[in-house]
Amino acid sequence: MWKNENNKYFHIGDKDIEIPVKYEDNQYELKESIKKIDKLDKNKNIFLVKCGKKEVVEDITIKSIGDVAPLVVDFKTSKDKAVNGLPKKTFIVDSNKNIHYVDLDWKIDEYDGNIPGEYSVVGTFVLPNGVVNNNPKFLLEVKTLVIVKENMNSNNDSSWDVEDFNFEDASICGFSENGFQKLKTNKNLVLPNKNQEGKIINYIKSDSFKDKELESLVIPEGLDNLVIGTNAFQNNNLSKVIISNGVKEIDAYAFEKNNLKYIDFPSTLKKIGNNAFANNKLVSANFSEDIEGIALDRFSFYNNRLTSITIFKEVKKVHEEAFKDNKGCSIDNKVKVFTLNPEAVNNNNWFPTSKHHKIVILGVxxxxxxxxxxxxxxxxxxxxxxxxxxxxxxxxxxxxxxxxxxxxxxxxxxxxxxxxxxxxxxxxxxxxxxxxxxxxxxxxxxxxxxxx
CATH class of the missing domain: 2.60.40 (Immunoglobulin-like)
Structure with missing residues (x-):
């Protein structure tokens, strides 16, 4: 499309019809300026513009490369499987501001799926025909990480006992004096599933473990309809959180301001409250395929690095600002919400017109x-x-x-x-x-x- 000196498109009359001037490469330019046309024969639908070949042809060069989001894999994932899980393509932008998709060839060194942590990977690519690289320092590659999760089967720390916590009936309220002593040398918390009388815990009280410098957390199996209260684990150093089946709700600010890069949600979960996981470093939020009727409130995942999530079944709500300010790797900076539910695109519970996420029907x-x-x-x-x-x-x-x-x-x-x-x-x-x-x-x- 051609624009005038004020960066506005040329138009025909008052009908706001753009005049497209198309050519196959970068060798041609307008031979004479386009003037506004007041009248156009209604029987003609073609407007001819004279172009001439440039005396000096400018190369179409690569200007930028699209980032690739880190990949989170399970403990013991093989190297081949990890590489196979990385995106097959990324995009580049050329000097004409056109977008091209390129195939990636990945290389990963010193990877060991038996050791949790982060592994650097490099993906190289070949420029599409017609695009050149005139800058020898501009490498035709993208870099990202493969993150191997912690071993979820080794999550029981026997040093934590029921005597280390205070309770109000079936609610856990925080550390006891004994628990505070242990916390001085152990920042890896494993909660009990029962109180001292053997009652199954159904509530983690608000603010109960806030500002405790915790580094990891295990919420164990054997719970039933557990609610994690407001601010319960806010402002810690959590990089690993295991949320087991039996957790029903995660209230507002529950895990806000931590260091989480990935999180898995169990099939029993029904609600993630306002700002519950805001201000973390999440690149992966994995929802169980059996989750049904979940609600994601405003700012649930505010200020993270999510690129996409998948919710297979019906939802109660995905707030239009649930994923605000996620600095992912998509072209439009929207989080893709994949679903099997064909009604999602037109269902306001999903807020399909959100500025921060878009609904995509899952397919092959x-x-x-x-x-x-x-x-x-x-x-x-x-x-x-x-x-x-x-x-x-x-x-x-x-x-x-x-x-x-x-x-x-x-x-x-x-x-x-x-x-x-x-x-x-x-x-x-x-x-x-x-x-x-x-x-x-x-x-x-x-x-x-x-x-x-």
Whole structure:
């Protein structure tokens, strides 16, 4: 689109119709200036503009590279699986402010999925045709992190006892004198699931563990409808929090101002209150596939680094400012909220017009390539050991396994050559949309007859 000296688009008459001037590359420019047109023959829908070839052709150069969000993986995730989970593409912006998507080739050194922590990864790419790099210091690469979670199975610290806490009936109110003594040397807190009388805890009182310099927290199994009160763990140094099944609500400011980079939410959770996880460093918020009817209040995840979340089932509310000021890696700086619920796009409970998040219906983006097979001549179709499972790459970055059935097609066991078989499969439960094509190449070898 061409603009005038005041950076405004040229228009036809008073109808506000933009005049597009298109060309294939950077070699042409307007031969004469465009003047405002007061009248246009209603029978003509083409406006011709004379262009000429530039005397000096400017290169279209790369100006910026889109960041890639860190990837959070489970403890014991293999190197291959971690690399395979990284985004396949990023975007670049050229000197004409056009956006191009480029394929990434990832390299990760010194990775060990058995050791929790952060591992640097580098993704290199090739510039698209027509875009050049005139700055030797501008590296064609992106850097991000793979974050290996703590071992969630080693979360019990036996040094914490029920005597280390104060209770009011089934509510836990904070540390006892004994607990404060232990806190001086142990910042890794494991809460009990029962009080001294054996009652299951159902409430963590407001402010009970605020400003205690805690570094990790385990909320154990065996709870029922637990509510985490307002400000309960606010302003600590928490980098690891395990929230087990049985937690029902997380109230306002409960985990505000900590150092969390990832968090997993259990299937029992129904509410995340105002500012509950605000002002952390979250790059991953993982919601159980079985969560249903959850409400995310205003500023629930304010000022984090989230790029996307996935909520599979119906929600009660996702507030329009739940994800305000997330400095993620998307082009529009909106958090993508993936869901299987087709009503989400038009359902105001999701605030689809939010400036801070956008609703995306979950679907299959592609299928991992199926390796070709070589077989002997005269191998009956039913005797080919075809793989029965394929991997679906979803548009939220997740992977799902699906059972595939292969179609014989024109396969002829008596004729050597290459055959491309098609397969069909079912989409994951409750998922609609397109089903990308899946094929496998079968190579039937010729019989080799050796001379006597």
């Amino acid at each position: 983006e592609s299928i991992e390539e199926v390796n070709p097979m070589e077989i002997e001549l005269k191998t009956d179709f039913n005797n080919i050991n075809l793989q029965s499972k394929i991997i679906l790459n979803l548009n939220n970055g997740y992977k799902k396994e699906a059972t595939v059935t292969w179609i014989k097609g024109d396969y002829n066991c008596n004729k050597s050559g290459e055959y491309l078989l098609e397969g069909y499969y079912d989409l994951p439960e409750n998922m609609d949309g397109e089903e990308p094509k899946v094929t496998i190449k079968i190579i039937v070898r010729e019989n080799i007859i050796c001379a006597a």
